[in-house]
Amino acid sequence: MNGPDTGAGSPRLFAVAAGSEELLTALLYAHLDRIRAGRSLPSLARYCHDAATGTAGTHRVAFAVASYAELEQQLQAVCAGESERVPADVAARRPRLVFVFAGQGAQWHGMGRELLAAEPVFRTTLHQCDAYVREFAGFSAVEQLGLPEETARLGELDVLQPTMVSLQIALAALWRSWGVTPDAVVGHSMGEIAAAHTAGALTLRDAMMIACRRSALLRRIAGKGALAVTELPPAEARAVAEASGGTISVAGENSPRSTVLAGDAHSLAELVGELERRDVYCRIIKGTVASHSHYVEELREDLRTALQSLQPTATGVPMYSTVTAEPVPGTALGAAYWMRNLREPVRLAAATQALAAAGHEVFVEVSAHPVLLSPLRQTLEHHERPGWLLPSARRREEHRSMLSSLGALYACGREPDWAALHPGGPAAALTPYQAAVIDAARRPRPVPTASVA
Structure with missing residues (x-):
């Protein structure tokens, strides 16, 4: 040639x-x-x-x-x-398009670097987020993304979460610069912060304030509990929680056959052993805290004080809440909501079902690597709903992954x-x-x- x-x-x-x-x-x-x-x-x-x-x-x-x-x-x-x-x-x-913002679990060393080098909109937006991370948390998310793995602090919750929220907001900005705008948004746990900003309910400053101040408070409960992901259906997970006498609670219902449990480390370890004997998948999630459990109750008043200056506004794009599993008014996303987001179970399966029932068929996960596409697919298949499920970035092929998904969106009429x-x-x-x-x-x-x- x-x-x-x-x-x-x-x-x-x-x-x-x-x-x-x-x-x-x-x-x-x-x-x-x-x-x-x-x-x-x-x-x-x-x-x-x-x-x-x-x-x-x-x-x-x-x-x-x-x-x-x-x-x-x-x-x-x-x-x-x-x-x-x-x-x-x-x-x-x-068909209608949903941006799905992931919680923790999508992180990997080297994330963001390719898009930082290749895409000016992504780079500009990430630096805008970084200015607020510096203001509220005293470190640079951009700097952390560029450090060697052995010296980066992304293993620390109060560094990881603001960095991940920054990446999600930058990815959403890049999608929009390419002409891709969502018809609705939804977020999984921490992902609701970026979802609320993308929906227009939170300014960038307020979104980064939530990410920084809330993750800093979460450090106080590090080591007090644990999370475990299981293949138990939601009804069975709730039965396990009820039988535990309060030591275990349901932290998330991701799909009809994927749930997250929270509780004290000893009780969860025993449960993992029991489920393994029954040939049911269950594993402890490392590097996180027991959010969506009673352990976060001690943070309630301090979180309310830390976020009392929030001034949420009406959404420009519908936001489906994974707290209520319904569209949430932007004006309801004040300090009290973010405590509910931290304390109550993540109802991703119910929110996905509600989105599908409202006619949404295309779901783009906004994260550094796809972690929610499988539970989304399980929910849609369970309810016999059509769906096209696409990642944003993927590990070590960020740019190509986004362009491939853009091609699929073009084929879907965008x-x-x-x-x-x-x-x-x-x-x-x-x-x-x-x-x-x-x-x-x-x-x-x-x-x-x-x-x-």
């Missing part, structure tokens, strides 16, 4: 659309022929921009590529029918901001190569006939 970008570089989103399946197939073959010819190819970014902006329709294909060689391979696979496609009727009805994805401005007019590709796509392609032995 003779042309630029033959080696791997920054990933780009290649996307094309057409008004019929036949035209889309012809268009894909025309691109494949063009790339195989390899003459006078522009930069990969230019090629992807012009391909996306030169076509329209509900029959769509999109995927992330880092080189022309990879683009050729992907086109070959699509043309051969080897890749899964979103049906055209999905793009036509453009319209990205192509100018934001490919800075430098749109083409002034249809380029000669693009016109040739579209013209070739409209010409009938010979159908191969089967040979007779």
